[in-house]
Amino acid sequence: MAEYKDFLDLFSDENDMDYNYTDPIFVVDKLVNLCATADVNRFGAKFTPILYTINFLLSIIGNGLVLCIMYKYEKLTSITNIFLLNLVISDLLFASSLPFWALYHLYGWIFDSIMCKLVGSLYFIGFYSSILFLTLMTFDRYLAVVHAINAPKWRRKIYACVSSAVVWCISLLASVKELVLYNVREDPRDGYLCEETGFSNAIMIKWQLVGYYQQFVIFFLFPLAMVMYCYVRITVRIMSTQMRGKRRAVKLISVIIFTFFVCWTPYNVVILLRALQISTSDDSEPCSEVLNHAVYVTRNIAYLYCCVSPVFYTFVGKKFQSHFWQLLAKRIPCLKRHIMTSQSGNSRITSQKSPHTMYEYEKGTGLQARAQVPVPI
Structure with a gap:
């Protein structure tokens, strides 16, 4: 003890050096509650890889089928197909990250930091752009149906290309946070982790709140409001016409709105509750x-809807259903006779309809002559 006291005397006031050994920067004056996440992590490790694998397979099969039908039977340069093609690309980008996250929940992060940033960015770029392209396709249907006379002036190829570019730019900007913050760190208990790291706890919480509120406002409230408004206006327009089959169209619209609401609302409500919990809690890491x-x-x-949305938005239409059966008939010859019989029966029914009950999309631009209202599905 005497030697230790002599050592401290070397750094006393007589040497004009005042060291404060109770610097408040390094003093912890309250208990820090650590979240017990063992049960949550086990739950995630058990179910998340399975669900991610299912979403990945559904996305690859469904989106691949849509691409195949578009390539064989459709013009990729039409307005509707430009939006649909971008939606398929965004969903495939999102789905491409799911196998990496499935492995991550099983074994920890086994790749390098560059892959961590790349996979994290693709994950959010695809996720954000998918919901925006769904909203854009809904708005395009609104223009074609509710503003049928003026729609051909607006619905040109340049409109589709510029709108798609804006969606991609917004999605990229919204994902910059993940590109900057995502990195690999080693945890004593969980091994290598790929997550937002590298800054102080206060900064990370602020960015986390930015991400939560960004998700809720830009990628939920705005799309939900647009989808509700557009489809309500479309429904009113359809019901005011003499169109045959308008009940079917209204039912399909109801299914789309209901499915969108059911799939997206729970996740975004949980995100909002988490943001409010972090904002109002005194703890640095509130537990729930x-x-x-x-x-x-x-x-x-929500991810399941994101992966299967192109299939959902295309195969409810009779045109894509017809293309699908034609493609299937080429692979399964025994179905060919049945499909041809069914299609000939449909064509006879169509030929019996009066001109006033025919409502069709004109390929690529909008409507047939005399401002007829197209079926929006």
Whole structure:
């Protein structure tokens, strides 16, 4: 002890050096509550890889089928197909990241930091652009149906290209945060992790809140409001016409709105609750086991809709259904006679309709002559 006291005397006031050994920067004056996440992590490791694998397979099969039909039977330069092609690309980008996250939940991050940033960015770029392209396709249908006379003036190829470019730019800007913050770090208990890291806790919480509110406002409230408004106006327009089959069109619109709402609302409500919890909590890492479990479940429901949305938006239409059966008949010859019989029966029914009940899309631009209202599905 005497030697230690002599050592401290070397750095006393007589040497004009005042060291404060109780610097408040390094003093912890309150307990830090650590979240017990073992159960949540086990839950995620058990179910998330399975759900991610299912979403990936559905996305590859469904989007691949849509691309195949578009390539064989459709013009890729039409307005509707430009939007649909971009939607398929965004969903494939998103789906391409899912196998990496499935492996991550099983074994930890086994790749380098560059792959961590790349996969994290593709994940959010595809996720954000998918919901925006769904909104854009809904708005395009609104223009074609509600503003049928003036729609051909607006619905040109330049309109589709510029709108798609804007969606991609917004998605890229919204994903810059992940590109900057995502990195690999080593955890003593969980091994190598790929997550937002590298800054102080206060900064990370602020960016986390930015991401949550960005997700809720830009990629949920705005798309939901647009989808509701556009489809309500479309429904009113259809019901005011003498169109045959308008009940079917209204039912399909109801299914689309209902599915959109059911799939997206739970996840975004959980995101909002998490943001409010972080904003109002005194702890640096507020704990809520219920919310943590809810994120795993609701997120996969939203991702499932994101992966199958191109199939959902195309195969409800009779034109794509016809293309699908033609493609299937080439692969399965025994179905060819049945499909030809069914199509000939449909053509006889169509030929019996009066001109006033025919409502069709004109390929690429909009409507047939005399401002007829097209079926929006």
